[in-house]
Amino acid sequence: MDRITVEPMVVADIPAAHEIERLSFSTPWPAQAFHDELTTNGLAHYVVARRKDRVVGFAGAWLMVDEAHITTFSVHPDHRRRGVGRRLLLALIDRAQALGAVRMTLEVRPSNRAARALYREYGFNDQGRRPGYYTDDGEDALVMTTPALDDPGFQDLLGSVRHRLEASA
Ligand SMILES: CC(C)(COP(=O)(O)OP(=O)(O)OC[C@H]1O[C@@H](n2cnc3c(N)ncnc32)[C@H](O)[C@@H]1OP(=O)(O)O)[C@@H](O)C(=O)NCCC(=O)NCCS
Structure with a gap:
């Protein structure tokens, strides 16, 4: 498998990120929103994965006080x-922890089995529901949250994920 690297997103990455966003979501962010996130939003932290x-x-994610909120992911x-x-x-969890986040949170569609499976693998638990959160079709959002990022059990879990990823790189 070709090596995948993960790095901070820069302005030159916006057209490619926007194309992925467009292919992934029914109401994609406009490219300008990525630009604003990278250039004017001091709370925002974005990473890209590259292959070749x-x-x-x-x-x-946005780092708000001590909580990192995942804004988009695809x-x-x-x-x-x-x-x-x-x-x-x-990479996002590592970055959030390095920036002082205590935990991470996100919203996800209950129908999004792929993302929910991945979040569960990383220790995110269902925390609540926001009724009618998604404006295109009125689907609820599930709110998922990690345990405390410095919790030893969570760190063990991340360690085993990291180990598996390194073994498969
Ligand atoms: C969710 C998403 C980011 C996952 O990315 P990915 O690169 O395919 O994820 P990975 O290959 O690292 O998969 C990790 C695990 O997630 C789960 N998973 C991923 N895709 C899945 C699917 N289609 N069905 C069920 N489980 C899935 C599996 O447990 C998988 O492990 P496995 O392949 O060993 O079984 C991708 O499906 C995506 O971009 N979806 C559209 C955008 C989106 O929904 N973003 C999340 C918004 S909250």
Whole structure:
């Protein structure tokens, strides 16, 4: 398998990230939103995954006080099920912890089995529901949250994910 690297997103990555966003979501962010996130939002932290210099996925979070909230996360449809999502999520958690986040949270569609399975693998638990959260079809959002990032059990879990990813790189 070609090596996947995960790095901070830069402005030059926006067209590729926007294309992945467009292929992944029914109400994609406009490219300008990525630009604003990277250039004016001091709370925002975005990473991209590259395979052979091509952007194949991205993820982002806002660090609000001590909580990192995942804002968007997607992998190009041609590159799914090959561990890109796992690597992006691990990089985002590492970054959040380095920035002082105590825990991470996100919203996900109950119907999004792929993302929910991945989040559960990383220790995210169902925390609540926001009724009618998604404006395109009125689907509820599930709120999922990690345990405390410095919890020894959570660190063990991350360690085993990291070990598996390194073994498969
Ligand atoms: C969710 C998403 C980011 C996962 O990316 P990915 O690169 O395919 O994920 P990985 O290859 O690292 O998969 C990790 C695990 O997640 C789960 N998973 C991923 N895709 C799945 C699917 N289609 N069905 C069931 N489980 C799935 C599996 O447990 C998988 O492990 P496995 O392949 O060993 O069985 C990707 O499906 C995507 O971009 N979806 C559209 C955008 C989206 O829904 N984003 C999340 C918004 S909250």
